[in-house]
Amino acid sequence: MNLITNHMPTAELQRLDAAHHLHPFSHGHALNAKGARVITRAKGVTLTDSDGNEYLDGMAGLWCVNIGYGREELAEAAARQMKELPYYNTFFQTTHAPVIALAERIANLTPYDLNHIFFASSGSEANDTNIRLVRTYWEAKGKPSKRAIISRKNAYHGSSMGSASLGGMAAMHAQGGMPIPDIHHIDQPYWYGEGGDTDPEEFGKVRARQLEQKILELGADNVAAFIGEPIQGAGGVIIPPASYWPEIQRICDEHDILLIADEVICGFGRTGQWFGSQTLDIRPQIMTVAKGLSSGYQPIGGSIVNDEVADVLNSVEFSHGYTYSGHPVACAVALENLRILDEEGIVTRAGAETAPYLAEKWATLADHPLVGEAVTCGMLASLALTPHKASRAKFAAEKGTAGLICRDRCFANNLVMRHVGDRMVVSPPLIITKAEIDTLVERAWTAFDETQARLEHEGLMKAAG
Ligand SMILES: *Cc1c(COP(=O)(O)O)cnc(C)c1O
Numbered sequence: 001m002n003l004i005t006n007h008m009p010t011a012e013l014q015r016l017d018a019a020h021h022l023h024p025f026s027h028g029h030a031l032n033a034k035g036a037r038v039i040t041r042a043k044g045v046t047l048t049d050s051d052g053n054e055y056l057d058g059m060a061g062l063w064c065v066n067i068g069y070g071r072e073e074l075a076e077a078a079a080r081q082m083k084e085l086p087y088y089n090t091f092f093q094t095t096h097a098p099v100i101a102l103a104e105r106i107a108n109l110t111p112y113d114l115n116h117i118f119f120a121s122s123g124s125e126a127n128d129t130n131i132r133l134v135r136t137y138w139e140a141k142g143k144p145s146k147r148a149i150i151s152r153k154n155a156y157h158g159s160s161m162g163s164a165s166l167g168g169m170a171a172m173h174a175q176g177g178m179p180i181p182d183i184h185h186i187d188q189p190y191w192y193g194e195g196g197d198t199d200p201e202e203f204g205k206v207r208a209r210q211l212e213q214k215i216l217e218l219g220a221d222n223v224a225a226f227i228g229e230p231i232q233g234a235g236g237v238i239i240p241p242a243s244y245w246p247e248i249q250r251i252c253d254e255h256d257i258l259l260i261a262d263e264v265i266c267g268f269g270r271t272g273q274w275f276g277s278q279t280l281d282i283r284p285q286i287m288t289v290a291k292g293l294s295s296g297y298q299p300i301g302g303s304i305v306n307d308e309v310a311d312v313l314n315s316v317e318f319s320h321g322y323t324y325s326g327h328p329v330a331c332a333v334a335l336e337n338l339r340i341l342d343e344e345g346i347v348t349r350a351g352a353e354t355a356p357y358l359a360e361k362w363a364t365l366a367d368h369p370l371v372g373e374a375v376t377c378g379m380l381a382s383l384a385l386t387p388h389k390a391s392r393a394k395f396a397a398e399k400g401t402a403g404l405i406c407r408d409r410c411f412a413n414n415l416v417m418r419h420v421g422d423r424m425v426v427s428p429p430l431i432i433t434k435a436e437i438d439t440l441v442e443r444a445w446t447a448f449d450e451t452q453a454r455l456e457h458e459g460l461m462k463a464a465g
Pocket residue numbers: 121122123124125127156157158159229233234262263264265290291301
């Protein structure tokens with residue numbers, strides 16, 4: 001057997017990766033020709049690759065390493081749990097201490113009466129649970145016709161058949177026969193990109209009222225739920241106008257539609273409070289969580305429901321569950337993660353000190369000639385690249401061309417920033433310091449200079465007609 005270790009030459013690791021590993025969301029041949037970047041270790045907000053280069057991880061992995069890398073307490077919690085009880089299921093009338101403790105901890109952290117959690121191993125699984133859960137809820141209430149779920153274009157809710165159907169990513173729907181039936185999509189509250197000359201607050205209401213139109217079109221008796229991310233993450237960190245969520249809330253309440261807040265990114269401190277629903281003043285009956293719940297140290301997610309939903313669901317046998325629902329090691333690690341986020345004041349400090357600092361520094365990037373808007377909410381930030389600031393113009397080149405060049409220039413400047421089309425986004429570990437934010441913004445500015453030079457050189461600074 002071959003031992004594959006970090007000490008192997010980069011080229012050899014890349015060759016083996018290309019030979020046997022299929023990457024998510026990648027064009028395999030193009031990636032394999034180039035060779036994947038090999039990450040070997042990480043500490044705090046810093047990643048190290050197999051050639052010894054260090055990067056400031058502006059993305060906290062995939063929006064998940066809220067606590068930062070290298071917390072030994074989490075490794076120890078995992079080791080302890082593995083020695084005591086590495087696995088047992090929660091089917092067949094059994095339970096165990098880590099799952100009980102975590103469920104109670106989450107119930108204490110969540111707002112309102114969101115006191116009950118159904119565990120999964122990812123956000124995708126949790127949203128698949130939600131599809132079955134809301135339909136089972138309405139059946140148990142004697143309203144089996146309430147089956148449709150309304151979501152939004154450019155939403156991201158996961159990559160399984162159910163969750164990707166809830167999502168509104170056109171490229172995903174184009175492969176594999178999605179969306180599944182009875183899922184409907186309305187337009188997103190993206191004022192910068194789609195608002196034209198409308199006042200942003202007016203635009204927020206207009207987009208929210210599409211939900212009401214869709215409910216009336218389908219008949220409220222046929223609609224089970226609306227799902228939305230408080231702030232769209234993978235769609236480009238799109239912060240809705242303040243008018244949007246109150247209007248969505250009113251419509252859900254008036255038409256007796258369950259409101260699901262997908263908190264997979266927004267949860268566990270990302271928006272400066274424990275949950276995005278608190279920051280955006282949303283009162284959901286159901287929340288989806290994953291990512292920051294364990295800071296990515298273990299795969300775990302879940303559907304959190306309020307007292308009434310739990311009570312109705314508990315009146316029937318819900319024929320649903322995963323082998324790893326409430327996995328003891330994942331629960332033990334998540335519990336330790338939440339303890340540290342809370343006791344070290346990481347969420348509180350991110351909200352009170354770091355997020356305002358990020359907002360101030362991020363805003364300076366709007367002065368760059370290539371940047372059309374620069375916005376933040378808590379520890380989420382995004383900006384739009386544009387060939388023409390004043391008109392908020394899009395590039396004439398294929399969407400994502402400028403974004404991809406910019407992403408690569410960020411890497412070349414030792415910064416991990418993600419591009420979503422021609423928006424650049426960051427979601428750093430919550431423990432990032434002010435000095436590290438300065439570094440992030442300095443490197444971003446340099447990367448934007450280099451991107452602009454490249455775009456000009458290639459004649460790509462042209463606005464779409
Ligand atoms: C990442 C994400 C998911 C999917 O989570 P996985 O753990 O990748 O399955 C769902 N919803 C939102 C909002 C996400 O950002």
